[in-house]
Amino acid sequence: MAVMSQAILYEYLSLGAVLFVLGLIGFVARRNMILIFLSTEIMFQGVAINLIAFGRYWMNMDGQSFVIFLLTIAAAEASLALGLVILLFRRRETLNVDVWSEMQG
């Protein structure tokens, strides 16, 4: 297996940064609660590319192990977040986050 040069590593890192930033824009700008959480999944994908690329660069399995944990967190986050979305949708019958902008008990 050929050694990966640093230039090739940078390609993957820049792609991961681009995906992370696209997810960030979606997270900040969209109003649909479901899409906000979907944007965090895009950010997870960008980070996963970075981890796997670093693991390939250093030729060890730590990057892939980290991605296993990342997938665990993503699954847990998705289940909890979607449960919350369902709960909030039942209260107000809309997915718009602006409806929940004021906090009062």
Add this chain to the structure above:
Amino acid sequence: MDYALAVATALGALSIYLLLPRGRGSLVKTGALVGVLTLGSAMLYLLRWVGLHEVESQGAGLNVFFCLFALIAVISATAVICHPRPLYCALYFVLLTLAVAGLFILLFAQFMAIVLIIIYAGAILVTYVFVIMLASPGGNVAVADYDRVTTDPLLAVLVSFVLLGTVLQLMFIGKPRAFMAARPSGPVAVGMTMGHKILAGKPAQAGQKPAPKMGGMELLGVNLYSQYALPLELAGILLTISLVGAVMIARKNEPAAGVLGTGQMPTE
């Protein structure tokens, strides 16, 4: 400062700003045009940069498959954050997952690629699609009002792309370091630390299977259960807790449901 890179980043910011949903006067075509320009210039920049700095020249410059998967990934991620219909967003996210899995295969992480497809496209996205269908707003509107507009698109794009521009400038500003002799290179001179020692400790016999390769399950399993055994158990506990929590959160608040979870005694 690298001006070509800065121009490419600014073009990307412009295209995302134009592509974000904005009610009636939609500028999707212009945005897509600028986006194609951005992607083309970014690819040319990468091609030139890698050609200049590929010191070891084993990978023969920019990989065609990397370009293909990266293009699919970036385009589908843009579609996810810009498409007004949530269901289409979820389906474009599946496309993004497939592209990222392709990149994983290029990086010798075949098992992780399959796991990514199974978990993301198979489990998480199916949950998303179910929730999108469960929580669709009433009435016969095709696209809800809040999906046609975004909050502060200019500010979001500006802040995010300034971040991206900074990261990319810092990354591409100098020459990448040449080959480092300290880095392991053999197939399984892979820095397996403990795991490799465990596997290598077995007596080698004739006809035994060859040493495990990077990207398979074996090395990953050994690494997980030797170096990261405790975090792995914690991850299992975390999954259990989130399972219980999700059921508790999403459950309907019926009085007949019992004492647990609702926080109130049954009133009978």
